[in-house]
Amino acid sequence: xxxxxxxxxxxxxxxxxxxxxxxxxxxxxxxxxxxxxxxxxxxxxxxxxxxxxxxxxxxxxxxxxxxxxxxxxxxxxxxxxxxxxxxxxxxxxxxxxxxxxxxxxxxxxxxxxxxxxxxxxxxxxxxxxxxxxxxxxxxxxxxxxxxxxxxxxxxxxxxxxxxxxxxxxxxxxxxxxxxxxxxxxxxxxxxxxxxxxxxxxxxxxxxxxxxxxxxxxxxxxxxxxxxxxxxxxxxxxxxxxxxxxxxxxxxxxxxxxxxxxxxxxxxxxxxxxxxxxxxxxxxxxxxxxxxxxxxxxxxxxxxxxxxxxxxxxxxxxxxxxxxxxxxxxxxxxxxxxxxxxxxxxxx
Amino acid sequence: xxxxxxxxxxxxxxxxxxxxxxxxxxxxxxxxxxxxxxxxxxxxxxxxxxxxxxxxxxxxxxxxxxxxxxxxxxxxxxxxxxxxxxxxxxxxxxxxxxxxxxxxxxxxxxxxxxxxxxxxxxxxxxxxxxxxxxxxxxxxxxxxxxxxxxxxxxxxxxxxxxxxxxxxxxxxxxxxxxxxxxxxxxxxxxxxxxxxxxxxxxxxxxxxxxxxxxxxxxxxxxxxxxxxxxxxxxxxxxxxxxxxxxxxxxxxxxxxxx
Numbered sequence: 001x002x003x004x005x006x007x008x009x010x011x012x013x014x015x016x017x018x019x020x021x022x023x024x025x026x027x028x029x030x031x032x033x034x035x036x037x038x039x040x041x042x043x044x045x046x047x048x049x050x051x052x053x054x055x056x057x058x059x060x061x062x063x064x065x066x067x068x069x070x071x072x073x074x075x076x077x078x079x080x081x082x083x084x085x086x087x088x089x090x091x092x093x094x095x096x097x098x099x100x101x102x103x104x105x106x107x108x109x110x111x112x113x114x115x116x117x118x119x120x121x122x123x124x125x126x127x128x129x130x131x132x133x134x135x136x137x138x139x140x141x142x143x144x145x146x147x148x149x150x151x152x153x154x155x156x157x158x159x160x161x162x163x164x165x166x167x168x169x170x171x172x173x174x175x176x177x178x179x180x181x182x183x184x185x186x187x188x189x190x191x192x193x194x195x196x197x198x199x200x201x202x203x204x205x206x207x208x209x210x211x212x213x214x215x216x217x218x219x220x221x222x223x224x225x226x227x228x229x230x231x232x233x234x235x236x237x238x239x240x241x242x243x244x245x246x247x248x249x250x251x252x253x254x255x256x257x258x259x260x261x262x263x264x265x266x267x268x269x270x271x272x273x274x275x276x277x278x279x280x281x282x283x284x285x286x287x288x289x290x291x292x293x294x295x296x297x298x299x300x301x302x303x304x305x306x307x308x309x310x311x312x313x314x315x316x317x318x319x320x321x322x323x324x325x326x327x328x329x330x331x332x333x334x335x336x337x338x339x340x341x342x343x344x345x346x347x
Numbered sequence: 348x349x350x351x352x353x354x355x356x357x358x359x360x361x362x363x364x365x366x367x368x369x370x371x372x373x374x375x376x377x378x379x380x381x382x383x384x385x386x387x388x389x390x391x392x393x394x395x396x397x398x399x400x401x402x403x404x405x406x407x408x409x410x411x412x413x414x415x416x417x418x419x420x421x422x423x424x425x426x427x428x429x430x431x432x433x434x435x436x437x438x439x440x441x442x443x444x445x446x447x448x449x450x451x452x453x454x455x456x457x458x459x460x461x462x463x464x465x466x467x468x469x470x471x472x473x474x475x476x477x478x479x480x481x482x483x484x485x486x487x488x489x490x491x492x493x494x495x496x497x498x499x500x501x502x503x504x505x506x507x508x509x510x511x512x513x514x515x516x517x518x519x520x521x522x523x524x525x526x527x528x529x530x531x532x533x534x535x536x537x538x539x540x541x542x543x544x545x546x547x548x549x550x551x552x553x554x555x556x557x558x559x560x561x562x563x564x565x566x567x568x569x570x571x572x573x574x575x576x577x578x579x580x581x582x583x584x585x586x587x588x589x590x591x592x593x594x595x596x597x598x599x600x601x602x603x604x605x
């Protein structure tokens with residue numbers, strides 16, 4: 001965008017020091033919106049303990065969705081690729097968790113918390129590694145030939161997801177597979193009068209770790225700066241001498257790995273894994289990244305948390321409206337901010 | 348005659364169905380400022396983008412320091428497919444580009460914008476301190492707003508950042524597209540002063556301009572384009588002193604920008 005600056009604005013270039021520009025003011029309104037929704041739900045839900053349970057469950061669900069969606073938003077932002085095959089990596093993550101838990105049988109069924117957590121850690125790492133490496137192949141074979149062609153991207157990535165889903169049925173069978181949480185993480189703990197599922201707390205903790213790692217990478221490392229710069233202006237990043245394709249392949253693989261991690265956690269929270277698990281989450285992911293502003297990581301986080309909270313509140317208050325609530329939220333947010341909560345500039 | 352750093356020979360560029368450049372020929376001598384002038388739509392921006400590899404030349408060749416970086420026509424030896432380098436490879440030859448829209452990463456801070464352009468530095472601490480001080484001398488606003496988001500800068504400050512970013516490390520050739528565009532006259536004077544200082548370091552520059560004052564103040568050589576071709580090549584001083592020639596080559600666009 002060419003800047004047709006008014007002479008007044010330009011004059012600050014020559015203005016004496018002291019008249020500082022406003023530093024980045026972090027836009028707090030989406031955060032306030034989230035707090036407002038949580039507070040508004042309190043009297044409606046009625047009991048404080050139920051409200052706390054729902055809120056923690058909502059935040060946990062939000063964190064899992066965020067983990068799964070963060071890769072999707074970066075892939076879109078950086079390379080303009082609409083990857084409807086993202087759901088495949090979620091399903092893959094969940095299935096790998098079932099296999100890991102089966103093969104580590106006694107770790108997951110032991111009552112020792114340390115062994116249980118180790119089982120989860122192994123499952124998560126395996127899910128990330130496998131989803132990440134299949135992501136590399138997926139990018140090379142399916143996505144690369146259709147760069148810059150949105151319609152073909154949608155068709156071919158959906159096709160890839162269907163083929164992947166069928167391959168999952170070949171490997172793991174078409175029947176649903178139970179994925180019970182490890183022994184020590186079953187049940188709830190009581191916080192005051194509210195019962196909070198242990199597994200949800202673990203999910204929130206893992207989500208926070210991923211979030212911190214992601215924010216650190218994006219804000220404090222040169223690779224992260226390149227990714228953020230590439231989301232804004234691909235051509236300029238190339239003109240500065242960086243191969244954006246290579247960066248993109250890395251982001252695609254990392255995004256697929258995160259989807260695998262998200263799928264692993266989602267499966268454990270659902271306690272049951274079906275081949276369609278990815279497709280079920282996929283709709284939520286697209287809602288989340290649209291709410292957040294395509295390409296924005298922070299937007300993705302708040303979008304995911306909003307979706308998590310709202311679906312838990314609505315699921316409790318009016319279960320029949322639960323499916324509608326996320327789409328309703330998206331419509332409302334887009335009416336308020338058509339570009340999403342945190343629009344990516346230059347786009 | 349000084350040594351040629353960049354040479355365009357018979358460069359044609361198509362953008363989609365449009366044939367924009369119809370055989371562009373000119374040389375950029377080392378250590379001098381070459382102005383690329385011409386009316387709107389003459390093909391100046393397309394020429395810079397073709398040099399940078401952002402558009403591919405369909406005919407002809409772009410040769411940088413004896414090596415072909417663009418265009419399908421090999422210089423006798425190299426095969427056609429290998430002759431067109433990709434944009435990052437062209438940048439790696441030491442060519443820096445300041446596009447017309449400045450290409451500022453508005454979500455990143457001024458410092459982060461500079462860091463990205465420095466290919467050798469991985470953290471701010473690794474930036475060349477002495478060079479940074481020199482750049483702060485040229486463009487004081489950068490120091491003042493070092494940690495501020497680049498998107499909050501004024502148009503003039505963004506232009507300063509775009510130029511400083513291009514030379515955060517020594518580069519062999521600087522391509523700048525209309526730096527004076529949209530800037531107030533006082534700011535254009537600042538810009539001219541900074542570019543003059545840069546010129547004193549014998550940096551080779553290819554500068555696209557509509558503003559004849561800027562061209563007169565900075566140019567050593569000049570190439571004037573019209574309708575996708577170079578229609579005049581010569582010394583800038585010669586063109587600046589010949590009003591009839593100016594009028595013939597640049598027509599009304601000249602009067603409109605003075």
